[in-house]
Amino acid sequence: MSLHIEARKGQIAETVLMPGDPLRAKWIAEMFLEDAFCYSDVRGMLGYTGNYQGKRISVQGSGMGIPSSLIYYHELINEFGVQQIIRVGTAGSYQKKVKLRDIVLAMSASTNSSINKSLFHNADYAPTANFDLFMRAARYAKEQDIPIKAGNVLSSDIFYDHDPKTFALWAKYGVLCVEMETAGLYTIAAKYNVKALTILTISDSLVTGERTTSNERERTFGNMVTIALDIA
Numbered sequence: 001m002s003l004h005i006e007a008r009k010g011q012i013a014e015t016v017l018m019p020g021d022p023l024r025a026k027w028i029a030e031m032f033l034e035d036a037f038c039y040s041d042v043r044g045m046l047g048y049t050g051n052y053q054g055k056r057i058s059v060q061g062s063g064m065g066i067p068s069s070l071i072y073y074h075e076l077i078n079e080f081g082v083q084q085i086i087r088v089g090t091a092g093s094y095q096k097k098v099k100l101r102d103i104v105l106a107m108s109a110s111t112n113s114s115i116n117k118s119l120f121h122n123a124d125y126a127p128t129a130n131f132d133l134f135m136r137a138a139r140y141a142k143e144q145d146i147p148i149k150a151g152n153v154l155s156s157d158i159f160y161d162h163d164p165k166t167f168a169l170w171a172k173y174g175v176l177c178v179e180m181e182t183a184g185l186y187t188i189a190a191k192y193n194v195k196a197l198t199i200l201t202i203s204d205s206l207v208t209g210e211r212t213t214s215n216e217r218e219r220t221f222g223n224m225v226t227i228a229l230d231i232a
């Protein structure tokens, strides 16, 4: 049992899928895992362990943003021996070519968060995906004919930006989309030498202003979860 996760030692698998939304964790456990049980509901941040094609897998909500998610990443790695974290989340597109419902593999994560600035004495650290997980995800998507895009994403501390045009600068430098956690995940994974990958589905577009409906989000979330479970 850790401060924010009620599980007993051994109840959490070495590989954990992590959506931001705890109800997504419940949905993944119910839709994809056999013999799933809930190991924690502290603060409503649900976590489950079950089996997928003979593999033991856990699914844990992380909450939104780097500060919340880092609490869960830290405790999973340090108190429960987790070796692989695969974030499955949604993102807002920064590019015309990145359309609603597209799947994006985050090769790297830029950020406007100050966490790494303070850690690296104001220099810029480049949070990067685990190459092995990344390659396996790309290969599996190709085999299954699931189109993916891959590149740099922005992990932003701000959902409702003061200036709606801020995204244009990141977009000019090729950033594909915005979410709120990956720079924290890739950094802590590097610190503790565990593997991490973020897989995202585009839920809205900062370029066109379109958004998916919650029904659509559920359907497209399924493809992303299939990739994550296969490479787990």
Ligand code: HPA
Binding pocket: 090, 091, 092, 156, 158, 159, 178, 179, 180, 203, 204
């Ligand atoms: N901003 C940040 N995170 C997000 C967004 C967004 O527009 N859409 C989905 N996750």
